Each structure stands twice: as C-alpha cells, then as structure tokens.
Amino acid sequence: MAKLTIPAEEYMYPGHAACPGCGAALAMRLLLKGLGPRTIVSMPACCWTVIATPYPTTALATGLLDHPIEATGASISGLRAAADAMGLKDLEIVGFAGDGGTADIGLQSLSGMLERRTDAIYVMYDNEAYMNTGIQRSGSTPAGAWTTTTPVAGASHGKPEPKKDVMGIVRAHHPVYAATLNPSFPEDFLRKVERARGLHGPRFLHVFSPCPPGWKYSSERTIELGRLATDSGIFPLYEVGEDGVLSITRRGGALKPVAEYFRAQGRFAHLTEAEIAAIQAAARANWERLLRLATPPPA
Amino acid sequence: MLEVRFHGRGGQGAVLASELLAHAAFLDGKWPQSFPFFGVERRGAPVTAYVRIDDRPIALRTSITVPDVVVVLETGLLRTVPVTDGLREGGLLLVNSALPPELIEVPIPVRTATVDATGIARARGLGSPTMPIVNTAMLGALARATGVVSLDAVRGSIVHVPAKPRENREAAADGFAAVRSGEGRHLPVARRAERAPPLPEGPIAAVPSSTLVTSSWRTLRPVIRLEKCTRCNFCWKYCPDDAIELDPSGFPVIREAHCKGCGICAAECPPKTIEMVLDAGARGGWGVR
Numbered sequence: 001m002a003k004l005t006i007p008a009e010e011y012m013y014p015g016h017a018a019c020p021g022c023g024a025a026l027a028m029r030l031l032l033k034g035l036g037p038r039t040i041v042s043m044p045a046c047c048w049t050v051i052a053t054p055y056p057t058t059a060l061a062t063g064l065l066d067h068p069i070e071a072t073g074a075s076i077s078g079l080r081a082a083a084d085a086m087g088l089k090d091l092e093i094v095g096f097a098g099d100g101g102t103a104d105i106g107l108q109s110l111s112g113m114l115e116r117r118t119d120a121i122y123v124m125y126d127n128e129a130y131m132n133t134g135i136q137r138s139g140s141t142p143a144g145a146w147t148t149t150t151p152v153a154g155a156s157h158g159k160p161e162p163k164k165d166v167m168g169i170v171r172a173h174h175p176v177y178a179a180t181l182n183p184s185f186p187e188d189f190l191r192k193v194e195r196a197r198g199l200h201g202p203r204f205l206h207v208f209s210p211c212p213p214g215w216k217y218s219s220e221r222t223i224e225l226g227r228l229a230t231d232s233g234i235f236p237l238y239e240v241g242e243d244g245v246l247s248i249t250r251r252g253g254a255l256k257p258v259a260e261y262f263r264a265q266g267r268f269a270h271l272t273e274a275e276i277a278a279i280q281a282a283a284r285a286n287w288e289r290l291l292r293l294a295t296p297p298p299a
Numbered sequence: 300m301l302e303v304r305f306h307g308r309g310g311q312g313a314v315l316a317s318e319l320l321a322h323a324a325f326l327d328g329k330w331p332q333s334f335p336f337f338g339v340e341r342r343g344a345p346v347t348a349y350v351r352i353d354d355r356p357i358a359l360r361t362s363i364t365v366p367d368v369v370v371v372l373e374t375g376l377l378r379t380v381p382v383t384d385g386l387r388e389g390g391l392l393l394v395n396s397a398l399p400p401e402l403i404e405v406p407i408p409v410r411t412a413t414v415d416a417t418g419i420a421r422a423r424g425l426g427s428p429t430m431p432i433v434n435t436a437m438l439g440a441l442a443r444a445t446g447v448v449s450l451d452a453v454r455g456s457i458v459h460v461p462a463k464p465r466e467n468r469e470a471a472a473d474g475f476a477a478v479r480s481g482e483g484r485h486l487p488v489a490r491r492a493e494r495a496p497p498l499p500e501g502p503i504a505a506v507p508s509s510t511l512v513t514s515s516w517r518t519l520r521p522v523i524r525l526e527k528c529t530r531c532n533f534c535w536k537y538c539p540d541d542a543i544e545l546d547p548s549g550f551p552v553i554r555e556a557h558c559k560g561c562g563i564c565a566a567e568c569p570p571k572t573i574e575m576v577l578d579a580g581a582r583g584g585w586g587v588r
Binding site: 001002004005006008010012013014015016017018019020021022023025026029052054056057058059061183186212218219220221222223224 | 343344505506507508509510511512513516517529530531532536537538539540541542545548549554556557559560561562563565566567575
C-alpha cells in the first residue's frame with residue numbers, strides 16, 4: 001500500500017453542493033487538510049457559500065462566516081482582532097474568496113488587509129469568471145475566453161483583455177508569503193499551505209480552480225486540465241517569501257504547447273490558430289519573466 | 300389561466316422546455332409567460348421553471364406556488380424535491396418514467412401521467428446516452444395529457460433549439476403518442492417540514508452536509524475492480540467530494556450516498572481499474588420501488 005502523501009484527516013464533509021468535478025471543492029478539501037480544525041473560514045458571496053451551506057447543514061468542520069462580497073479582507077482583519085481580544089492564539093483565520101470577489105469587487109479590502117499586516121491567510125480560488133451567477137467575465141478571466149458577457153457572436157470574440165495579475169498586485173504589498181497553488185499537484189499544494197500556516201502576518205494563496213460547466217469541458221478532466229495549465233506555463237507554480245525571493249516550485253523542463261490546454265475547453269473553441277499562437281507567445285514571455293525573477297536564477 | 304411548473308436537473312433542459320411551451324402557446328394564439336426560478340447554477344442540482352398560459356394578457360409576475368400541472372423530468376426528483384407542493388385539486392402530475400402511472404409513488408392523491416421520455420430521447424439520439432435531453436418528448440406528452448397546447452404548436456415551437464430540430468419534433472410526436480394517464484400510487488411519505496425551522500441562537504448551520512445525499516445527481520457511477528487496484532490512493536487524493544474513503548488495508552471504498560459521478564477517479568487511476576458505468580438513477584428507476 002502506497003504511503004499517503006497528504007494528510008489523512010478530512011475537514012470538508014461530503015454532501016456539499018459543488019458541481020461534479022469542481023476544482024474549487026478539491027481546493028477546499030486540500031486547504032483544510034493543511035490547516036486543521038482550529039480554523040475560521042470567512043467567505044464572501046461566491047460559489048463556495050452555496051457549496052458550503054445547503055440549509056441547515058455546513059460542509060466545513062471548521063468555523064465558517066459569510067460576509068458581503070467586497071469585504072473579505074475587512075472580515076478577516078476583524079476576525080483576527082476579535083480572536084486577539086479573546087486571547088485565542090491558536091486560531092488560523094482564512095479568507096476564501098473567488099476571483100470576482102478578489103480581483104474586482106474585493107480588491108480594496110484585500111489591499112487594506114495586506115497593508116494593515118493582518119495575521120491571516122487570504123485565498124483566492126480562481127475559476128476565472130463569476131461562475132456562481134452563471135459565467136460572467138471577471139478581471140481574472142483570460143484573454144480569448146467565452147463567457148456570457150464576452151460572447152462569441154458578431155463583433156465579439158471572447159474576452160479581449162488579458163487576465164489581471166493579482167499576484168503582482170499582492171506582491172507589491174510585500175506580504176510575508178504569497179504562492180500559486182494548483183489542486184492537480186496535491187503535495188506541492190499541501191507544502192505551501194503548511195508553509196503559510198507556520199508564518200504570521202498577511203499571507204496570500206492564489207489557487208487555480210478548473211470549472212467544468214464554466215470552462216465547458218467534461219468533469220473527469222479537471223485534474224488533467226490543471227496539470228496542463230501549469231505545465232504549459234499558463235498557471236506557473238511559484239512562491240514568494242517575505243524577503244521577496246521568488247522560487248519556481250515546478251519547472252518540468254520545456255513547456256508543453258498551450259494548444260493542448262486550450263483545445264480541451266469549449267470556452268476557447270472559437271480561437272483561431274493565430275490567436276492560440278499569440279497566447280503561446282504571451283505564455284512563453286510570462287514564463288521567461290518569472291525565470292528572470294526567480295532566485296537563484298537558473299543556469 | 301393555466302399554471303405549469305417544471306422540475307428538472309441542471310443540464311436537462313427544464314428551462315428550455317418552459318420557453319418552448321410558452322412559444323407553443325403563443326403559436327396557438329394564447330398569452331403565455333415563462334421564466335426560471337433564480338436559484339444556484341449547478342449542473343445536476345434541482346431546477347424549477349414556470350409557465351403561465353391565458354387567453355388574455357397576464358399581469359402576474361410571481362413564481363407559481365399553486366400549479367395546475369407539474370412536469371417532472373426525472374423521477375429521482377419525486378424523492379428529493381416536494382414537487383407536488385401546492386398542486387391544485389384536479390391537477391395533473393406528468394412524470395418522465397417508463398412505468399405506468401399506477402406504479403409512480405405520489406405523496407398526495409393526484410391524477411398522474413407517465414411517458415418514457417428518456418427512452419424516446421435515446422431512440423431519437425437526443426443528448427448523449429448518459430445525459431439524454433428529454434424536454435421535447437415531455438412537451439409532446441404534456442400537449443396530449445392536458446390539451447393546453449396543440450401538438451402542431453409544440454412542433455412549431457421546436458425551431459430554435461440548440462441541436463437536432465427535426466429529431467426533437469419527432470420526439471415530441473413520440474411523447475404525444477406514448478403518454479399514459481391514470482392515478483398515481485398514493486403513498487404518504489415523510490415530508491420535509493412545511494416551513495424552515497426558526498433560526499437557532501448561536502451557530503446557524505451545525506449539521507454536517509454528509510447527512511445529505513448528493514449521488515442522485517449522477518448519471519454515471521464508478522466501479523472499482525479491486526483485484527487490479529495497486530492501492531496508490533490517487534482516486535482518494537483527487538476526489539473533490541471526499542466521496543472515497545480508504546479501508547484499513549488501503550483499498551478505496553466509494554461513498555455511494557455522496558459520489559456525484561464526476562469520473563475524476565477513473566480518469567486519474569494509473570492502472571485504469573475504475574470504470575464509469577450507467578447508474579440506475581439515470582435509467583429512471585430512482586425513486587420508484
């Protein structure tokens with residue numbers, strides 16, 4: 001029997017209301033394995049508030065607080081202040097927000113929390129659109145993607161603008177820890193959660209979160225798509241410590257072509273060869289930029 | 300005025316069915332309206348849609364709580380959703396089932412009609428074998444069982460469907476021909492509380508979600524051939540539903556109440572010992588003893 005490579009303990013209950021094959025559900029399961037039961041998760045309006053609480057149940061064995069969509073950063077700052085006032089020193093405070101609630105609506109609150117040096121972990125699970133309300137584009141939707149508000153019809157050919165660089169915005173606040181995580185790589189995912197848990201101060205985790213209905217692919221391919229995203233340089237895995245040192249945590253040698261990742265998803269089905277070639281060039285440039293930032297620089 | 304409530308699952312076409320019915324009524328010279336319940340957008344989760352049909356303009360804009368007709372696109376919903384709630388006396392329950400109406404368990408005495416819309420959709424090649432699109436066969440059956448719209452109007456409405464308009468029109472005619480009417484088997488069952496209990500002081504949600512059953516969402520279920528299992532635990536590791544546990548010797552066991560049939564375990568299993576097979580629920584057997 002193979003040894004377990006991630007903790008056996010579960011703090012997410014089955015019976016939750018996520019779609020079959022939901023990347024965000026696996027992300028939560030892995031996250032809580034790393035954080036343990038002395039955790040309070042604070043969520044804005046997002047897929048996960050619906051997933052977690054089919055009334056009168058909860059899918060989390062930890063504490064759970066619902067808050068308004070723009071308030072994740074403020075909520076976890078307040079929870080930390082309350083825990084301090086009550087003398088509760090062993091609590092981990094976690095904000096768990098989608099990309100819309102982070103990159104768009106909650107950006108001011110995230111910035112405030114980072115700037116106040118709140119001792120908490122902010123998790124952005126990134127399914128690259130407002131999925132809970134039915135696939136509207138967010139600032140984190142990648143260029144070219146179909147959504148209901150960036151349709152493929154007439155003059156519209158998917159989202160024209162590139163994805164917002166939330167990690168760049170977060171890094172400019174110099175948090176004690178920031179990392180990108182992907183549930184397709186559970187061991188790397190858990191190592192980063194555990195590293196974040198051992199630190200104090202503002203910490204940020206950007207979690208890749210494939211969405212079968214929103215990205216238009218068959219639910220059994222969630223893990224495969226996550227792997228392709230990282231190995232093609234679309235979602236590189238790296239971490240940044242308090243000293244600003246950036247380490248790439250999965251190199252995997254030469255990058256895979258992005259076409260395999262794009263062709264697997266209905267939201268990109270309309271893209272032409274030339275458009276995919278342009279995305280390939282952008283992914284390559286982004287990867288090379290990361291390599292230059294990485295310490296120690298590669299030989 | 301006639302009020303129709305559709306119950307289906309996300310992805311089955313209940314909302315489109317309500318739009319087609321309204322369009323058909325319009326073609327018959329009536330004043331229709333149709334709209335879905337704005338709930339959570341979840342593939343496989345219960346979905347509700349409404350249609351009103353009248354001979355004159357309709358000013359009402361509310362959801363339908365006292366329907367004349369309830370259309371159920373999947374029998375499993377009879378067990379998990381209170382579909383007959385508010386059904387008007389003398390109303391009609393139309394269920395997608397291969398069984399005769401007398402074998403459909405209903406919580407109140409009600410006129411019941413059945414049609415094997417799943418079988419019709421499969422025969423006409425609508426949707427995939429695992430996710431048949433049953434809505435047009437159900438509309439044909441509805442036209443016959445209620446007379447509220449003509450079959451011609453239903454067929455006329457099936458123009459702007461996403462795929463296979465001809466096959467969908469044929470499915471509507473099949474449903475029209477095959478529907479059977481009768482009386483459901485009245486079997487009072489333990490019902491959900493009529494009203495939500497008052498909010499408790501303190502934690503609002505203290506019951507684990509593992510008390511809920513989510514496997515009724517699935518059309519496929521995983522079957523593990525344990526003799527080929529290497530106990531690598533990949534299936535367990537990647538399950539987004541925590542629906543696989545490992546027994547003391549490290550073999551995976553599916554939690555049948557919670558597995559939604561996403562197929563990740565089968566896709567990620569290195570020796571490919573997991574096969575996804577059609578679940579009984581997908582054949583319309585769910586909810587009928």
